[in-house]
Amino acid sequence: MVRESARDFAEKRLKALAQRLDEEEEIPRELYAEAAGLGFLGLMLPEEYGGLGLDYASYVIAMEELARGSAAFQVGVTVHNSLVCSAILRFGSEEQKRKYLPRMARGEWIGAYSLSEPGSGSDAGSLTTSAVEEGGTYKVNGTKAWVTNGGFADVFLVFVSTNRELKNKGISCLIVDKGLSGLSVGKKEKKLGIRASDTREISFRDCRVPKGSLLGKENEGFKIALTQLDNGRISIAAQAVGIAQAAFEEALSYAKARQQFGKPIAEFQATQFKLADMAVGIEAARLLTYRAAALMDRGLRCTKEASIAKLFASQACNRTVYDALQIHGGNGFIREFPIERYFRDARVTEIYEGTSEIQRLIIAREVLRDSSRAA
Numbered sequence: 001m002v003r004e005s006a007r008d009f010a011e012k013r014l015k016a017l018a019q020r021l022d023e024e025e026e027i028p029r030e031l032y033a034e035a036a037g038l039g040f041l042g043l044m045l046p047e048e049y050g051g052l053g054l055d056y057a058s059y060v061i062a063m064e065e066l067a068r069g070s071a072a073f074q075v076g077v078t079v080h081n082s083l084v085c086s087a088i089l090r091f092g093s094e095e096q097k098r099k100y101l102p103r104m105a106r107g108e109w110i111g112a113y114s115l116s117e118p119g120s121g122s123d124a125g126s127l128t129t130s131a132v133e134e135g136g137t138y139k140v141n142g143t144k145a146w147v148t149n150g151g152f153a154d155v156f157l158v159f160v161s162t163n164r165e166l167k168n169k170g171i172s173c174l175i176v177d178k179g180l181s182g183l184s185v186g187k188k189e190k191k192l193g194i195r196a197s198d199t200r201e202i203s204f205r206d207c208r209v210p211k212g213s214l215l216g217k218e219n220e221g222f223k224i225a226l227t228q229l230d231n232g233r234i235s236i237a238a239q240a241v242g243i244a245q246a247a248f249e250e251a252l253s254y255a256k257a258r259q260q261f262g263k264p265i266a267e268f269q270a271t272q273f274k275l276a277d278m279a280v281g282i283e284a285a286r287l288l289t290y291r292a293a294a295l296m297d298r299g300l301r302c303t304k305e306a307s308i309a310k311l312f313a314s315q316a317c318n319r320t321v322y323d324a325l326q327i328h329g330g331n332g333f334i335r336e337f338p339i340e341r342y343f344r345d346a347r348v349t350e351i352y353e354g355t356s357e358i359q360r361l362i363i364a365r366e367v368l369r370d371s372s373r374a375a
């Protein structure tokens with residue numbers, strides 16, 4: 001049911017709009033309202049907070065289908081769900097849950113996740129945005145980079161240093177409402193792919209955030225960031241599967257329709273081998289993604305499996321869009337055909353929520369740890 005409803009929305013609304021959104025580099029807020037009406041902005045939230053109460057596996061299936069329609073739209077939805085809503089659900093006080101979650105499930109408030117900074121990306125623990133306690137508030141100063149949904153978000157999860165000496169053990173997480181004095185939103189980044197997604201810098205200049213906005217405990221923010229990234233990585237794996245599936249479907253129908261040397265190019269073995277490799281990559285990526293989601297649903301630690309899914313799916317996606325574009329020949333290189341957009345959108349799946357290099361570091365660390373435990 002989840003897949004059908006997400007596919008229906010993706011086919012009827014997202015696919016139809018994706019090219020225009022890409023050209024205009026903007027997603028109308030109404031589209032989020034529509035998605036909220038179908039439950040996509042509170043998929044995993046319990047019903048008492050206005051969500052659908054679905055498990056992570058269902059969520060991943062929905063994200064895969066939305067990405068098949070528009071990866072630029074889907075990424076904003078995953079940040080909202082798996083990075084922001086799920087963090088508030090897991091680490092928030094009852095008061096925070098009641099304040100934020102029902103409004104977020106209804107799409108009245110959209111979430112953004114601010115971990116990265118101009119000077120700290122892969123090494124997120126070296127962030128420098130500071131929060132100093134002063135008269136019942138935190139005085140926040142610093143700049144955050146790459147904030148997805150940044151231009152229209154209502155709720156920002158912001159990771160700040162509350163004790164610089166403790167390095168990543170001195171990081172805390174604040175829930176920051178938009179409109180606070182001292183919080184400013186920068187210009188929209190002009191991107192290669194997922195162009196409609198709103199990506200910005202945000203800056204804090206003596207911004208006073210109430211102390212009650214602390215999510216979880218002080219100096220335990222890095223744990224929140226890492227826990228949420230396991231979630232987020234599986235969502236990006238699902239995004240990669242969705243983009244790859246869309247590119248594969250385009251390549252398949254183009255190969256059957258396009259004739260050269262008196263026959264459809266699908267009859268050439270060179271084309272068939274590309275299609276076969278795409279099918280293998282997508283199926284394997286999908287299964288790895290579902291496995292990680294199933295572990296998450298069972299409450300098991302799945303850092304390694306989330307990274308394996310993200311690494312494999314993002315690389316399979318990039319190989320798929322490359323071959324799918326090749327099958328289109330010159331037509332793959334122009335904007336008349338959606339493959340050109342899939343090719344651009346795929347690239348970022350190897351960058352955000354931890355680059356492919358960082359996924360390899362995590363996987364290596366985990367397998368080495370497993371092997372020394374077994375010894």
Ligand SMILES: Cc1cc2nc3c(=O)[nH]c(=O)nc-3n(C[C@H](O)[C@H](O)[C@H](O)COP(=O)(O)OP(=O)(O)OC[C@H]3O[C@@H](n4cnc5c(N)ncnc54)[C@H](O)[C@@H]3O)c2cc1C
Binds near residue numbers: 122352353358
């Ligand atoms: C479109 C987009 C949206 C984003 N949305 C968000 C968001 O909503 N919230 C958020 O907090 N962040 C967001 N990000 C930031 C994203 O998570 C970072 O870009 C990513 O983590 C990489 O950091 P960096 O860009 O600073 O690259 P760097 O960390 O500077 O890395 C540069 C290169 O060095 C390599 N490298 C770095 N360290 C190592 C190492 N130890 N070993 C081997 N290689 C290494 C990297 O793999 C990469 O190839 C977004 C980014 C993009 C592009």
